[in-house]
Amino acid sequence: MMGRIKLKTILPLEMELLLNKAHELVLSSEDIKIYSHIDCDGISSGAVLSSMLDSLNKEHEIEFISLDKIDDLELNHELTIFSDLGSGQHVDNLSSSLSNILILDHHPSVRSKNFNKTKVSGNFLEVNPNFFGVDGSTEICGGGLCYLLARTFGYSDLSWLGVLAGVGDMQNTHTGKFFGLNKFILQESVNLGQVKAFNDLSIYGRQTRPLFIALSFFGDFPLPTTNNKKECILLLEELGINIKDGDYYRTLSDLTQDEKQKLFSELLKMLSKEVPRKYVKHIPKLILGESYEFLHEEPYTVLRDASEFSSAINACSRNNNADVAFRILKGNRSDALDEMELLSKNHRQYLAQKIGSFEDDVDKIKHMSNLQYFVDYNIRSEVIGTIASMVLSYADWRKPILAFTPVNNENDTLKVSLRCSRLLSYEGIHFGNIIKEVSRKVGGNGGGHSVACGAYIPPNKQDEFLHILNLTLNDKLNI
Numbered sequence: 148m149m150g151r152i153k154l155k156t157i158l159p160l161e162m163e164l165l166l167n168k169a170h171e172l173v174l175s176s177e178d179i180k181i182y183s184h185i186d187c188d189g190i191s192s193g194a195v196l197s198s199m200l201d202s203l204n205k206e207h208e209i210e211f212i213s214l215d216k217i218d219d220l221e222l223n224h225e226l227t228i229f230s231d232l233g234s235g236q237h238v239d240n241l242s243s244s245l246s247n248i249l250i251l252d253h254h255p256s257v258r259s260k261n262f263n264k265t266k267v268s269g270n271f272l273e274v275n276p277n278f279f280g281v282d283g284s285t286e287i288c289g290g291g292l293c294y295l296l297a298r299t300f301g302y303s304d305l306s307w308l309g310v311l312a313g314v315g316d317m318q319n320t321h322t323g324k325f326f327g328l329n330k331f332i333l334q335e336s337v338n339l340g341q342v343k344a345f346n347d348l349s350i351y352g353r354q355t356r357p358l359f360i361a362l363s364f365f366g367d368f369p370l371p372t373t374n375n376k377k378e379c380i381l382l383l384e385e386l387g388i389n390i391k392d393g394d395y396y397r398t399l400s401d402l403t404q405d406e407k408q409k410l411f412s413e414l415l416k417m418l419s420k421e422v423p424r425k426y427v428k429h430i431p432k433l434i435l436g437e438s439y440e441f442l443h444e445e446p447y448t449v450l451r452d453a454s455e456f457s458s459a460i461n462a463c464s465r466n467n468n469a470d471v472a473f474r475i476l477k478g479n480r481s482d483a484l485d486e487m488e489l490l491s492k493n494h495r496q497y498l499a500q501k502i503g504s505f506e507d508d509v510d511k512i513k514h515m516s517n518l519q520y521f522v523d524y525n526i527r528s529e530v531i532g533t534i535a536s537m538v539l540s541y542a543d544w545r546k547p548i549l550a551f552t553p554v555n556n557e558n559d560t561l562k563v564s565l566r567c568s569r570l571l572s573y574e575g576i577h578f579g580n581i582i583k584e585v586s587r588k589v590g591g592n593g594g595g596h597s598v599a600c601g602a603y604i605p606p607n608k609q610d611e612f613l614h615i616l617n618l619t620l621n622d623k624l625n626i
């Protein structure tokens with residue numbers, strides 16, 4: 148299925164040398180602290196590093212943090228590792244002669260490759276793929292980098308975590324599959340029999356959601372089936388696809404190849420009707436993609452499918468329980484799993500309740516010429532992006548949607564999340580880069596992916612931010 152890749156053909160030599168230095172630094176340290184990002188990629192990164200250090204019998208502590216906490220850290224361990232964060236921050240300012248610093252991050256760095264380390268006390272090692280022409284948004288994520296380090300110690304069995312991290316970080320979103328170093332890591336986990344990779348319909352909920360429900364959430368823009376389970380049941384009946392098998396509702400993973408083919412053709416027809424002709428060529432990318440199954444996990448659980456697994460991890464982290472996800476990633480399949488189920492259930496209920504308010508009142512969404520937005524101070528900032536994605540299905544898919552909510556009760560910072568249909572990005576627009584520029588202009592900071600990104604801005608700058616963004620998008624949105 149996959150063309151074989153040799154690591155040495157895709158891993159730049161300089162990066163390999165840096166990883167070897169990182170290897171030495173870890174080996175020579177006895178007292179280690181890890182700070183990792185509090186999202187799926189960051190928690191997976193932490194799980195890789197912690198498992199690696201366990202195997203090496205190295206004392207270590209781990210903490211999952213958000214980016215705004217970094218400036219206030221005090222480093223007092225022999226070695227401090229920053230994973231999935233650190234590059235975008237001036238952690239070099241935190242250095243002290245007591246602590247060496249290792250950064251394993253794939254985000255754009257505030258430093259250059261040839262950063263002058265003379266002002267830094269102690270060792271300072273930054274492993275960042277972007278320094279070496281490897282794209283940190285599509286070719287490797289934080290978890291992947293941590294895996295490459297673990298691999299230098301021979302721990303190939305952690306490769307599945309690199310796959311999960313990549314999915315969680317949306318590294319495969321644009322093309323529907325992994326390539327570069329991500330593909331290499333995938334290949335290793337496939338060879339070990341940990342992961343099965345296959346092309347499939349990209350309908351979320353492959354293992355755990357009844358198909359007719361999964362289908363009702365499908366689509367980058369509203370379809371007759373969107374948020375309409377009755378229509379979904381009718382559609383499946385028309386296609387001759389049974390909804391149930393005995394007493395059980397069938398999931399996408401139960402469908403035969405023939406049934407999937409029928410559903411694919413139907414979705415292709417439905418979606419193509421909804422978009423301007425020049426976008427029709429992109430439609431298959433919205434319906435099909437590579438999917439990843441963890442073969443050591445039970446079928447019909449959220450752990451079996453990589454995108455369901457990463458959502459469950461996000462449900463933990465967004466409810467301040469990164470530790471639960473971390474324990475599961477390190478192998479706990481008992482109490483942590485129960486906790487995750489409960490968190491996921493509460494998370495879904497919370498989302499449903501918040502979305503309900505948009506069903507009742509579509510006027511909550513305000514429209515400008517090139518964008519649409521809503522402000523809801525009752526939505527927790529950790530989930531505002533998730534809600535924005537869901538609200539997009541009630542809004543105009545031709546424009547991005549933005550959502551505003553305060554970061555905390557002090558009301559000193561406003562969080563903005565932006566989401567849009569992938570179709571917009573296929574024509575070359577990258578909202579992560581745009582929001583970075585615009586937020587900077589109003590004294591904030593931001594960034595992210597082409598179709599999912601965000602920013603933090605001063606609370607009194609909302610209107611100015613919207614105005615500048617709207618202007619910036621003139622001539623860019625030509626859908």
Ligand SMILES: [Mn+2]
Nearest residue numbers: 188231289316
């Ligand atoms: Mn990441």
